[in-house]
Amino acid sequence: MSVRGRILNAKGDLSEAEAKVADYILKHQQQVLKMTIKQLAKASNSSPASVIRLTKRLDIDSFTTLRILLSSDLTKNHSDPKDNADITKNEQLSSIKEKLLSSALQSIRETTDQVNEDEVDHLVSAIIHSQRLFIFGIGASYLAVENISQKWNRIGYPTVADNDLNALLPKVINAGKNDVLWIISNSGESPEVLLAAQTAKEKGVKVASLTRFGNNSLAKLSDISVHTSQPMESPNRIAATNSLLAQFMLIDIIFYFFVSKSFDKSAKALDASHRVVRDYKQSLLK
Amino acid sequence: MSVRGRILNAKGDLSEAEAKVADYILKHQQQVLKMTIKQLAKASNSSPASVIRLTKRLDIDSFTTLRILLSSDLTKNHSDPKDNADITKNEQLSSIKEKLLSSALQSIRETTDQVNEDEVDHLVSAIIHSQRLFIFGIGASYLAVENISQKWNRIGYPTVADNDLNALLPKVINAGKNDVLWIISNSGESPEVLLAAQTAKEKGVKVASLTRFGNNSLAKLSDISVHTSQPMESPNRIAATNSLLAQFMLIDIIFYFFVSKSFDKSAKALDASHRVVRDYKQSLLK
DNA sequence: CTAAAATTGAATTTTTATTTCAAAGGTAAA
DNA sequence: TTTACCTTTGAAATAAAAATTCAATTTTAG
Numbered sequence: 001m002s003v004r005g006r007i008l009n010a011k012g013d014l015s016e017a018e019a020k021v022a023d024y025i026l027k028h029q030q031q032v033l034k035m036t037i038k039q040l041a042k043a044s045n046s047s048p049a050s051v052i053r054l055t056k057r058l059d060i061d062s063f064t065t066l067r068i069l070l071s072s073d074l075t076k077n078h079s080d081p082k083d084n085a086d087i088t089k090n091e092q093l094s095s096i097k098e099k100l101l102s103s104a105l106q107s108i109r110e111t112t113d114q115v116n117e118d119e120v121d122h123l124v125s126a127i128i129h130s131q132r133l134f135i136f137g138i139g140a141s142y143l144a145v146e147n148i149s150q151k152w153n154r155i156g157y158p159t160v161a162d163n164d165l166n167a168l169l170p171k172v173i174n175a176g177k178n179d180v181l182w183i184i185s186n187s188g189e190s191p192e193v194l195l196a197a198q199t200a201k202e203k204g205v206k207v208a209s210l211t212r213f214g215n216n217s218l219a220k221l222s223d224i225s226v227h228t229s230q231p232m233e234s235p236n237r238i239a240a241t242n243s244l245l246a247q248f249m250l251i252d253i254i255f256y257f258f259v260s261k262s263f264d265k266s267a268k269a270l271d272a273s274h275r276v277v278r279d280y281k282q283s284l285l286k
Numbered sequence: 287m288s289v290r291g292r293i294l295n296a297k298g299d300l301s302e303a304e305a306k307v308a309d310y311i312l313k314h315q316q317q318v319l320k321m322t323i324k325q326l327a328k329a330s331n332s333s334p335a336s337v338i339r340l341t342k343r344l345d346i347d348s349f350t351t352l353r354i355l356l357s358s359d360l361t362k363n364h365s366d367p368k369d370n371a372d373i374t375k376n377e378q379l380s381s382i383k384e385k386l387l388s389s390a391l392q393s394i395r396e397t398t399d400q401v402n403e404d405e406v407d408h409l410v411s412a413i414i415h416s417q418r419l420f421i422f423g424i425g426a427s428y429l430a431v432e433n434i435s436q437k438w439n440r441i442g443y444p445t446v447a448d449n450d451l452n453a454l455l456p457k458v459i460n461a462g463k464n465d466v467l468w469i470i471s472n473s474g475e476s477p478e479v480l481l482a483a484q485t486a487k488e489k490g491v492k493v494a495s496l497t498r499f500g501n502n503s504l505a506k507l508s509d510i511s512v513h514t515s516q517p518m519e520s521p522n523r524i525a526a527t528n529s530l531l532a533q534f535m536l537i538d539i540i541f542y543f544f545v546s547k548s549f550d551k552s553a554k555a556l557d558a559s560h561r562v563v564r565d566y567k568q569s570l571l572k
Numbered sequence: 573c574t575a576a577a578a579t580t581g582a583a584t585t586t587t588t589a590t591t592t593c594a595a596a597g598g599t600a601a602a
Numbered sequence: 603t604t605t606a607c608c609t610t611t612g613a614a615a616t617a618a619a620a621a622t623t624c625a626a627t628t629t630t631a632g
Contacts, residue, residue, distance in 0.1 A: 015579060033354055036619060047581040052621060063620065064353070064588095068319055071354040072361040087542045089549035093403050096542050101398045104535060105391060112387045117379050140436060143429055147530070150426060241538045244433070245531060249390060252527045256373045256382050263375035301610060322588060333612040338590060349589065350619095 002073045003066065004029075005114035006058040008213050008229070017050040018057060025070075033070055037063050100241070107242040108249045110229035114213070115253060122224045123182075123208050124258045127152075130180040130206070133159045136168050136196050137184035144184045144210065144247040151255045154273040155266040165192050172196065175205045182208040186228075186243045188216025197221045210250065212243060226250060288359045289315075289352060292344040303336040304343060311356075319357055323349050386527070393528040394535045396515035400499065401539060408510045409468075409494050410544045413438075416466040416492070419445045422454050422482050423470035430470045430496065430533040437541045441548075442555040451478050458482065461491045468494040472514075472529045474502025483507045496536065498529060512536060 001009075007022045014022055024044035025032050032040060041048045052063065060066045087096060127133055133152065137145040142163040149161035162168040172181060181200040185193045188211035197218055200207050209222040213230040228246035259266040287295075293308045300308055310330035311318050318326060327334045338349065346352045373382060413419055419438060423431040428449040435447035448454040458467060467486040471479045474497035483504060486493050495508040498516050505511040514532035545552040 017580060034351075037621085038619075041581090048620075049581060049622080050579090053579095064350070065320075067350070067354060068357040071357040075358040075361040087546050087553075089546060089553075091543075091546040093401070093406060093539075093543050096546060097398050097401060097539055100535070100538050100542060101395065104394055104538070108390055108394070108531075109387065112383050115379070115383060120379060143432055143436075146429055146432065150429075241542075245394075245534055248531055248534065249386070252386050252390070253379075253383055256386060256527075257377075257379050260373050260375060260377040260382060267373075267375075303611065323590085324588075327612090334589075335591080335612060336610095339611095 002076075002110075002113050003058070003060075003070050004073065005110065006060070008114050009116060010057055011214070014054070014057065015050075017046040018054040020044045020046050021051050021054045029070055029074055033067055033074070103242055104245050107229060107246045111227075111246040111249050112253065114227070114229055115250065116226065119224055119226050120254055120257060123226060123254060124261055126180050126206055126208060126224060127157070127182075127258065128262055129178070131178040132175065132180075133157060134168065134171060134175070134179065134181040134200075134205075135159055135161045135184070136163070136181065136193065138163050138190060138192055140244060141184040141186055141247070143244060144251060147248060147251055148182065148184075148255075151251070152258075154269070155259060155262075156269040165196060168196055169199060172200050172203060172205060175200070175203055177204045177206075180206045180208060182210070183218060183222070184210045184247065185218055186212050186247070188212070188218035193218055194221065210247065212246075226254065288362075289344070289346075289356050290359065292346070296343055300340070300343065301336075303332040304340045306330045306332050307337050307340045315356055315360060319353055319360070389528055390531050393515055393532045397513075397532040397535050398539065400513065400515055401536065402512065405510055405512050406540055406543060409512060409540060410547055412466050412492055412494065412510060413443070413468075413544065414548055415464070417464040418461065418466075419443060420454065420457060420461070420465065420467040420486075420491075421445055421447045421470070422449070422451075422467060422479065424449050424476060424478055426530060427470040427472055427533070429530060430537060433534060433537055434468065434470075434541075437537070438544075440555070440559040441545060441552040451482060454482055455485060458486050458489060458491060461486070461489060463490045463492075466492045466494060468496070469504060469508070470496045470533065471504055472498050472533070474498065474504035479504055480507065496533065498532075512540065 004026060007026060011019070011022070021040065021044045024040065028043075035043070037048045037051045041051050044051075055061075055063055055066050058066070060069065087099065135145045135148050145161050145163060149159045152159050160171060162171075175181070181196065183193050183197055188209065194217055197207050197209070198221065201221065206224070207222045208224040208226075209218045210226050210228070211219050213227040219225040219227070228243060228250055290312060293312060297305070297308070307326065307330045310326065314329075321329070323334045323337045327337050330337075341347075341349055341352050344352070346355065373385065421431045421434050431447050431449060435445045438445050446457060448457075461467075467482065469479050469483055474495065480503055483493050483495070484507065487507065492510070493508045494510040494512075495504045496512050496514070497505050499513040500516050505513075514529060514536055
């Protein structure tokens with residue numbers, strides 16, 4: 001995993017001094033490459049000991065190794081300077097393409113990079129052992145809800161998808177321990193989704209969430225939480241777009257992991273689904 | 287210049303001991319990354335002093351820098367050989383991630399690459415000048431329909447989104463020359479979408495389509511057609527997934543081109559939409 | 573309010589990088 | 603052949619950097 005991914009993943013567990021170092025690294029990756037521990041400690045207002053503690057916490061064996069990883073990351077992600085540029089008036093199509101492509105690639109790469117394997121594992125197990133799977137999300141996140149719903153339906157795990165709290169709550173009230181409610185929310189702060197989560201918890205329904213990275217109320221409330229990468233500082237307009245792609249990427253990863261884990265049942269079902277849809281279309285043509 | 291390049295360039299000027307170190311580095315780049323000077327000296331049958339003399343001769347300021355350059359070189363030249371592998375039983379999450387990532391990046395890159403600028407231009411003009419925009423798609427493509435609908439709604443162009451022919455046809459029957467029907471279909475061959483296209487054409491409604499690349503009936507029927515890249519020969523299971531990401535990427539490109547072209551109206555509306563949703567959430571919290 | 577645990581950076585120790593330097597070997601002119 | 607003068611080399615010394623220890627301090631839990 002990349003240094004950036006490691007840092008974002010560990011963010012919650014870092015002490016204050018460690019977090020200062022981590023922030024400095026995120027913001028000055030290029031410079032850190034050429035720094036010694038002492039310099040980095042000074043630049044980030046901490047101490048050499050904290051720098052070392054951070055590297056250990058990131059599961060990197062030495063500061064030297066950290067620099068090597070960082071160098072590799074920077075080469076890999078070497079993204080054009082087009083970064084972070086917002087869309088402007090009367091722009092050329094080619095310029096828009098470049099901007100969107102570079103930020104899309106970055107989002108997708110980073111999201112994949114920082115997938116938390118344990119959480120995905122929990123989520124997949126929870127779904128496999130659940131009786132029913134409820135999925136909830138509003139606004140743009142409802143697209144992710146639909147996507148999840150369609151995918152799991154295709155492998156023989158019927159789901160209940162909602163984007164209306166009034167429709168969801170009665171179902172949740174009557175749900176129980178063997179059910180899972182998976183909530184999608186980019187910010188993790190919409191009152192609607194928080195209410196849904198709270199209600200589910202009170203009924204003993206297992207709550208999973210998919211949010212963007214970083215502290216948010218929904219993730220805190222959830223039993224299981226997975227994350228998309230937080231776009232660096234990409235402008236408002238593009239950010240919304242990237243979060244969708246990132247959500248879809250993450251869903252794909254989770255879905256295919258699920259398929260792989262329940263292969264005998266799921267893969268067969270998936271192939272059968274493709275076949276039945278094709279046959280249906282054939283019959284319509286006659 | 288890469289470390290390898292530097293060494294080959296300097297080859298003639300190296301002393302015997304320096305050459306031994308240089309050879310060792312060329313043959314064991316990966317290991318050298320993790321070695322100290324002393325270890326490298328021993329492994330190459332020379333001395334620490336010779337190692338340093340070599341780095342200076344290569345015009346590299348320190349051994350630490352040499353390692354950083356080497357790390358970058360290795361990353362740059364490491365190409366991903368994970369093409370076309372399907373998901374199998376009980377696979378590691380990391381392996382699934384790699385497969386999905388590499389095929390996702392490819393789809394998105396290719397789709398962006400082969401955007402037909404003229405067609406996008408036509409489509410954008412048609413929408414700008416239209417009275418009403420109908421969007422239609424079934425199955426997984428309905429996610430793209432919803433995505434388009436939400437995006438244009440946000441900039442003050444209300445849309446009519448459907449995934450049910452029974453709901454769509456009555457609307458199309460009563461539509462006219464100034465309306466646009468945009469149909470999303472990966473294959474471009476579903477009977478439902480072909481029927482929708484035919485009906486619209488008969489009523490003089492302009493038909494746009496978004497399909498995968500290559501000959502397909504829907505594209506032929508359409509007045510305007512845009513394409514996602516045709517996945518090379520990626521296996522069935524992953525292909526479905528990639529086509530969604532590619533559709534979304536293409537939609538983003540078209541959308542932001544649209545925003546850029548109608549900037550004064552759209553950008554303002556977009557920002558206002560973000561604001562009004564935020565305010566609404568604030569009010570719910572009180 | 574107190575005891576235990578966690579956090580922190582100064583100081584120290586350990587390790588690594590770099591420089592120095594004397595020995596060894598080579599070369600060319602006398 | 604001798605001698606003076608390069609060049610190369612690695613052992614040893616030095617300098618620098620990395621990693622650890624530990625006591626002081628803050629935070630947390632009871």
